[in-house]
Amino acid sequence: MLLVLLVLVGVVGLLAVVHWYVWRRLVRDVTVPGGAARRLGTIALVVLPLLSLAALTAGRAGVPFWLQRVVSWPGFLWLALLLYLVLALVVGEAVRPLLRRALDRRAASTPAAPPAPAAPPVTVPPAPAPAAPAPEPPTAPEPPASAGPTAATGPSRRLFVSRVVGGAAAAAALGTVGYGTYGVLRGPRVKRVTVPLAKLPRGVHGYRIAVVSDIHLGPILGRAHTQRIVDAINATQPDLVAVVGDMVDGSVENLGPAAEPLAGLRARDGSFFVTGNHEYFSGAEQWVDHVRELGMRPLRNERVEIAGFDLAGVNDVAGENYGDGPDFAAALGDRDRARAAVLLAHQPVVIHDAVEHGVDLQLSGHTHGGQLWPGNYLAELANPTVAGLERYGDTQLYVSRGAGAWGPPVRVGAPSDITLVELASKRA
Structure with missing residues (x-):
């Protein structure tokens, strides 16, 4: 408990420092004291950070779903925007002195304005009074003192540099987040991957599995998002559909209508589902029952025989x-290892259990491919494979980047996908 508290304090402290830094560079340094802009x-x-905190906690706090939707859009988008504002401003710290020096050199190379010419002497006619002393010659007025270029232009030059760097950082962050949001709301694109399996019979060569993970229905992604996914899957005419976890972020009561289009999935051998970690945050038992009502078959530490191979599924860790x-023993322990086996498991970290139980291909999600660059580097620390196809001994692992997004509805450097995995027989 103490460790959790320390971590929480550390995170809150870090966020406070980050927000202070953004305020300093984008508010204090570019506005005048006391002005409306400041x-x-x-x-x-x-x-904005208060809205982000509300977005992160509203679901678990049980606030009304309509209110979750109200705070989620600005709250989650601000988190993504904050990330790229900070990255852009940090880059701007290196640009700032270079821009200042360039302005200083330009000012130094500009010739100074010549001094004002002295006024010509004024001739005054002599007074008619007798014996008046001769008038003294007039003196030229002194030129006004110059304040110097640094005193006159220094503050304005610093303000100019701050506004240029801050404006460029804001534009870069807004453009990045805007494009990343468009990619999520547009819907996932279909990838095609061919996976050769040594044990696959010749007659099953070309068998097609549509793999979709991490749909993340919730306060932001709803029914329209589900319908786009279903339409994209059905257009591939798969033999089987595999939904490998993290379908939802919320209860059946709130998200049941958003999940309804999944009943329209069409595949010759049906649609199958395994739980992800977010199902356990959202009421896994209720969702497993609802998935059955939608026409999908949950695989809960069990397997089924498909023509030519075994299809197994395990609950999320x-x-x-x-x-x-x-429970890998329940799902795979007593099977005929002469047959090819395809395992549905949400998290890639269970690959070593799959290898131990003779699985030929594991299909996973969970990582989102990092979702927001440079998050892929963090994802690599926690997962054996972040995205794509890799081999572990005699077992191959394919990890989808997922069809939705968690938290901010934004993806940068990790576009969403649905993958059509085509099994190839080496005997064909």
């Missing part, structure tokens, strides 16, 4: 906290 910027950098974790 007041509005300061208010925004207080309200997060289920261990609920007494419902993966």
